[in-house]
Amino acid sequence: MSHELTIWDLPRLLGYQFFQFALIGGVIVALSCALVGLFLILRKEAMLGDGVAHTSFGGIAIGLYLGIYPLLTALIVSVVAVLAISYMKRKGVAHSDSSIAVFLALGFSTGLIVISLAGGFNIELFSYLFGDILTIDAFDLMTVSVLGMVVLGFIGIFHKELLSVTFDAESSRLMGIPVRGLETGFSLLVALTIVLSIKVVGIILVVALLVIPGLSALQLGRSFRSTAMFSIVFGTTSVLMGLLLNAIYNVAAAGVIIFTSTGLFLFVALYKRLE
Amino acid sequence: MMGHELAEINLGQQSVHKETSKEVISIENLNVFRNGTQILKDVDLRINSGDYVGIVGPNGGGKTTLLMALLGNLARKSGTIKLFGTDIQKFTDWHRIAYVSQDAINFDNSFPVTVRELVSLGRLGRGRPGRRFKKEDWDKVEEVLEFMGLTGMARKRVGQLSGGQKQRVFIAKALVRSPELLLLDEPVAGVDAQNQEQFHKLLSVLNSQKGTTILLVSHDLAVVFCRMSKVVCVNRDVHSSELTPDLDPESFLRQGYGEHFHFVFHKHDCEADFSKQEVTINGGLK
Numbered sequence: 001m002s003h004e005l006t007i008w009d010l011p012r013l014l015g016y017q018f019f020q021f022a023l024i025g026g027v028i029v030a031l032s033c034a035l036v037g038l039f040l041i042l043r044k045e046a047m048l049g050d051g052v053a054h055t056s057f058g059g060i061a062i063g064l065y066l067g068i069y070p071l072l073t074a075l076i077v078s079v080v081a082v083l084a085i086s087y088m089k090r091k092g093v094a095h096s097d098s099s100i101a102v103f104l105a106l107g108f109s110t111g112l113i114v115i116s117l118a119g120g121f122n123i124e125l126f127s128y129l130f131g132d133i134l135t136i137d138a139f140d141l142m143t144v145s146v147l148g149m150v151v152l153g154f155i156g157i158f159h160k161e162l163l164s165v166t167f168d169a170e171s172s173r174l175m176g177i178p179v180r181g182l183e184t185g186f187s188l189l190v191a192l193t194i195v196l197s198i199k200v201v202g203i204i205l206v207v208a209l210l211v212i213p214g215l216s217a218l219q220l221g222r223s224f225r226s227t228a229m230f231s232i233v234f235g236t237t238s239v240l241m242g243l244l245l246n247a248i249y250n251v252a253a254a255g256v257i258i259f260t261s262t263g264l265f266l267f268v269a270l271y272k273r274l275e
Numbered sequence: 276m277m278g279h280e281l282a283e284i285n286l287g288q289q290s291v292h293k294e295t296s297k298e299v300i301s302i303e304n305l306n307v308f309r310n311g312t313q314i315l316k317d318v319d320l321r322i323n324s325g326d327y328v329g330i331v332g333p334n335g336g337g338k339t340t341l342l343m344a345l346l347g348n349l350a351r352k353s354g355t356i357k358l359f360g361t362d363i364q365k366f367t368d369w370h371r372i373a374y375v376s377q378d379a380i381n382f383d384n385s386f387p388v389t390v391r392e393l394v395s396l397g398r399l400g401r402g403r404p405g406r407r408f409k410k411e412d413w414d415k416v417e418e419v420l421e422f423m424g425l426t427g428m429a430r431k432r433v434g435q436l437s438g439g440q441k442q443r444v445f446i447a448k449a450l451v452r453s454p455e456l457l458l459l460d461e462p463v464a465g466v467d468a469q470n471q472e473q474f475h476k477l478l479s480v481l482n483s484q485k486g487t488t489i490l491l492v493s494h495d496l497a498v499v500f501c502r503m504s505k506v507v508c509v510n511r512d513v514h515s516s517e518l519t520p521d522l523d524p525e526s527f528l529r530q531g532y533g534e535h536f537h538f539v540f541h542k543h544d545c546e547a548d549f550s551k552q553e554v555t556i557n558g559g560l561k
Contacts, residue, residue, distance in 0.1 A: 042386065157405040164396045167386060171376060174346050175452075176369035176400035218387060222432045227387040 005248045013247055018134055022247070025136045026239040028148035029200045029209070034235035035155050036193040037210035038217065038228055039186065042166045048085065048187075050207035051100030053194045055081040055107030057203050060128045061114035070128060071143055071195055077107060078191035086187045131202035131254040133243055140199050147196040151189050158182060163224055200239065201254040212261040213238065219268045234264050297324040298360060299456050299488045300345060305354035307340055314340045318354070318513045322490065322505070324455070327482040329499030329506045330492045332531045336510035338492045339377065342458050345490075346374055359455075370401040373449035377460040377492075380441040384434030390444050391429040394420060397448035415451050423447040423477075439470030446477065457481070459491045471495075475502060496538060500524050501545035508532070 005013075013019045040046050059077030063070030081103045088099040115125070127135060136144070155162065164172045165179050173179040197206045213235035214227075221227025242257035300322035307315040314337045322328055330338050343349050344356060347363050356363040359371065398412045420426045423443045428436065433444055442462055449457060459478075463471050475498055481487045490507075493499055499506055500518060507515040508531030516522055525538045 160396060160408075161399060161404055163388070163392070164399050167388060167393070167396070168379075168382065171374070171379070172399070174348060174369075174374050175397075178404055182404075218385070221387045222430070223389040224387050224392055 007244070007248060009248065010244070018136075019247060021136045021138070021141045022133045022243055023240075025141050025144045026133055026200055026243050027236060028144050028152075029197045030213075030235040030239040031232055032148050032151045032193045033197055033206075033209045034213045034217075034231040035228060036151060036186075036189055037235075038214035038231045039155075039162060039166055040190065040210060041214045041218065045096065046207065046211045047097060047100055048082070048190055049194060049210040051085070051104040052078050052081050052191055053198075053203045053206045054104040056191075056194060056198065057129070058107035058110030058114070060125065060198070060203070061111035061118075064122075064125060065114045065118050069139075069143075071140070071198065074128075074198060075147075075191065075195045077110075078195055079188060081107065082187040082191045083184070086184065127202075128198055129202050129204055130252060131198065131200050131205070133200045133246060133253040136199050144196045144199065147192045151192050151196070154185060154189055158185070159228075162186060201242075201257055205254045205258050208258045208261065209235065209238070212258070212265050216261070216265040216268045219265075219272045234261060237264065298322070299324050299326070299358070300490075301355075301357040301360075302344075303355045305344060305352060305356065307337070307344060307349055307352045309340075313511060315344070315509075315513065316511050320507065320513060320515055322488060324488055325482070325486050326488050326505050327478070327503045328488075328490045329503040330490060330509060331494070331496060331499055331506060331528070332509035336531065337513075338509045339460055341507075341509055341513070342374070342460055342490070342492065345458060346372070370452055371454060372456045372458065373397070373452045373454035374458040375445050375449050375460065375462045377462060379445040379462055380438060380466075382434075386434055388433055389430050390425055390433055390436070390447075391416065391420065393433050393444060394425070394429075394447045394451055397451040401452070415453070419447045419450045422450070438466045439473070442466050442470065442474060446474075450481075454487065456488045457490070459489070461492045461494065463495075478502075496524070496528070497540065497545075500540060 014023075037046075037049070040049055056074040056078045059074035060070045062068075062077070063073030066073075085096060085099045085103055088094045089096045093099070094102070161172075161177055161182055164175070164177055165182050169179050169183075193210070194203075194206055197209060201209050214231045216234045217227045217230035220230050238257045238261035241260040242253035242255075245251045245256045246253035298321055300320065302318050302320040305315055305318035305320075306313065318341070330341065332338050340349070344352060345358070345363075347356075347366065358366045359368065361368075395408065395412070395416045398408060398415065417426070420429050423446065425440075425443060425447055428440065433441060436444065445462060446459075449459075457478075463474065466474065478489055478491065479502055482489050491499075491503075503518055505515065505517055506527070507513060508528060510531040512531070514527070514530045516527055524540050525536070528538050529536050
């Protein structure tokens with residue numbers, strides 16, 4: 001967009017399809033990241049998000065090289081990575097932080113090799129690295145919506161079980177809760193959430209959108225329910241701010257999203273200390 | 276200190292009358308090995324409905340392992356375990372059993388969960404995963420919160436509570452399952468003497484009024500011999516006895532703790548105030 005626009009042009013922007021796509025896609029991403037991220041923080045697995053995001057870079061590069069829809073290849077690579085990481089953890093092959101390091105490096109190396117074969121970087125790859133919310137097209141939006149429905153539907157249905165397993169997996173298992181199935185399901189949600197967020201914040205910064213709104217929410221929430229609501233509010237505010245400043249002033253959305261969420265975090269952390 | 280009397284509320288137990296003839300637990304010839312070491316040897320044990328059982332024995336003797344076996348949580352074992360008459364391999368009614376672990380109260384205090392939320396999680400494991408809680412689930416939660424004197428702190432974050440209060444929350448989480456069998460692995464670490472006394476009073480109420488069968492791993496031998504109906508001593512071998520007036524505690528405990536064990540105990544000690552009672556244990560662990 002040109003930078004003659006001001007905030008007063010917002011009603012006009014809402015009439016454009018590209019802005020509507022960005023808005024809907026952005027909100028789905030914010031909701032998914034806020035909820036999946038909160039569970040990731042409570043499970044002390046925040047770096048799983050970062051590791052899988054970086055691994056998906058290999059998938060994006062393969063997709064671009066072969067001319068396949070890059071989010072599809074990213075999804076396949078991410079799903080394989082989370083399943084492999086949780087398998088290695090379960091079987092005692094390696095702690096999850098070590099296996100994350102291995103897959104992060106492996107995924108990135110794959111991307112590097114593929115790029116060198118392709119003859120170098122291109123602008124499209126750059127948009128996957130850092131996101132480009134205003135380029136979300138109808139097909140992207142459909143992908144984001146389907147993945148988002150799976151993520152939000154799973155959490156909506158199984159949030160009590162996920163909370164129980166996150167709080168104490170062992171006692172949950174003894175209560176007859178299918179812990180292994182839920183943990184595998186949650187790992188897949190992490191992969192899905194990362195892939196659906198790539199167009200909005202990009203591979204490099206997705207972990208921040210996963211973690212920071214949840215961290216801010218933890219400062220304020222007393223119950224799990226209120227913490228989840230705060231996480232959604234902080235995540236959505238950050239994404240909308242990124243979208244607006246990107247559309248009006250042409251500032252990189254991902255950067256604004258992370259700055260906004262970090263600003264909100266500092267504000268609530270300070271408020272909490274002064275309270 | 277709990278600061279309230281335990282309310283006598285119907286906890287929805289199927290039967291408040293003791294069905295002493297009904298076998299809740301039946302173990303035959305159980306052997307458990309871990310890393311080549313035998314943890315439990317040739318265990319035969321029967322627990323009837325309404326029993327209040329103290330599980331004692333030296334550290335590392337296999338008390339927790341015995342509970343894990345009853346929860347179907349041991350991969351390498353031989354022998355048979357029946358719960359409510361059904362072989363544990365085929366047993367699916369896990370909602371009839373509730374368990375509170377040794378270190379339940381040692382969790383991350385910053386975890387965002389309120390007393391009511393955590394207690395309600397005890398209702399999981401009944402019915403299909405992902406089912407929505409119905410009115411009866413929430414009614415049960417409120418009933419147990421009131422019974423445990425937790426209603427006033429239901430909206431508090433669990434991590435903000437004292438050790439004694441946390442213990443009550445975890446017992447409440449077990450009780451919302453309306454368990455017929457309650458397994459407790461000495462959940463008194465970090466709980467002061469007065470709260471421990473309240474805890475034991477609560478268990479007595481549950482057992483006598485609600486008919487709940489209770490197995491409690493305890494190091495407090497005086498509590499076991501004063502309050503309970505049966506004692507099980509675990510030190511690889513398992514010995515059990517009804518707590519009848521003619522049982523000599525010292526000679527019974529020597530079967531598990533060894534010949535040098537001395538336990539000075541008189542039945543009239545049970546009349547005394549528990550929190551002030553001193554029990555002298557000499558010799559001790561072999």
